[in-house]
Amino acid sequence: MKQVIEPVMRQNHVASRAVPTYTIVRSDRRLESVPSALWAPGTDGRINIIADLKQHILIDRGDREHGSKWKLVVDDFKPLLVPFTRSRLQQLLGDRGE
Numbered sequence: 001m002k003q004v005i006e007p008v009m010r011q012n013h014v015a016s017r018a019v020p021t022y023t024i025v026r027s028d029r030r031l032e033s034v035p036s037a038l039w040a041p042g043t044d045g046r047i048n049i050i051a052d053l054k055q056h057i058l059i060d061r062g063d064r065e066h067g068s069k070w071k072l073v074v075d076d077f078k079p080l081l082v083p084f085t086r087s088r089l090q091q092l093l094g095d096r097g098e
Contacts, residue, residue: 008039029094033058044068051092058084 009016019035029052037046040059049056049072061081062069071081072088082088 004037006037006039024093026093031089031092049092056092 004016008014021035022033024031032050034048034050035045036048036057037043040046042059042061044060044062046060047058049058057073059071059073059081060068061071070084072084073080074082
């Protein structure tokens with residue numbers, strides 16, 4: 001998949017390139033990750049997670065000193081951002097602790 005050219009990329013003369021996508025298929029469930037933005041306000045990147053017919057947003061709220069801290073944006077929990085953990089991934093895949 002070809003990377004979308006973002007305004008910050010254009011301003012800094014950063015060329016678009018092919019970006020990897022990742023798809024997990026398990027039984028009748030499909031989860032696809034698609035990089036969406038390298039520079040998004042307040043983040044160090046965004047990945048769209050498509051699970052069945054629902055789209056989720058994964059953002060990196062880390063920093064250079066401590067590294068990446070991926071958070072899943074959720075609409076049914078407070079706070080709005082929750083750590084993206086193995087159990088969250090399993091929830092998106094429909095696992096129930098098997």
